[in-house]
Amino acid sequence: MKWLYGLYIAAGVALFFKMLFMPDQVFDADNRAIVAAIVQDSGIPNALTGILFRNRLYDTIFEVLVFTVAIMGVRYLLANEKPLSTVHQLPDQPSIVLARLGATIAAIVSIELALRGHLSPGGGLCGGGGRGNCH
Structure with a gap:
């Protein structure tokens, strides 16, 4: 290091x-x-x-x-x-489905920004709330 x-x-x-x-x-x-x-x-x-x-x-x-x-x-x-407490999973099926849907949407948007983000005025930092006019 x-x-x-x-x-x-x-x-x-x-x-x-x-x-x-x-x-x-x-x-x-x-x-x-x-x-x-x-x-x-x-x-x-x-x-x-x-x-x-x-x-x-x-x-x-x-x-x-x-x-x-x-x-x-x-x-x-x-x-x-050290963690203060244990992490519990979501107990009900609708919450699990919504969490997976949100993760899928976030993954698709991040892949799109990785492939096309450098072409926009904000560069590759569009997803991070960085600079420029990201579309």
Whole structure:
């Protein structure tokens, strides 16, 4: 577990030095040259798609970083917790059917978001009440 902390610290230090010693490049050209450069760099004919693919990489990396740190924190905080009471199953058949129906609907929506969510303006965080205009 400690090696993972070291990995995150190393990634943060590398990003800091990248920003410190490699400033952003500025184009002194008209708009068509910028679009042509983006299309050439990304290899995708649509310049907007090329920009989104390039920026989504960093977005996804930092989302994974945030989720990993959150999961590690919850695991650390709840590692020694003992349950206060036993968990009882639902006793009646209608409650069981409704619980299974709700779980099925939640699974279908989550699969749909996993397959199509990255194409929407909110990215893959639509289901988590994140950012953007998720549809």
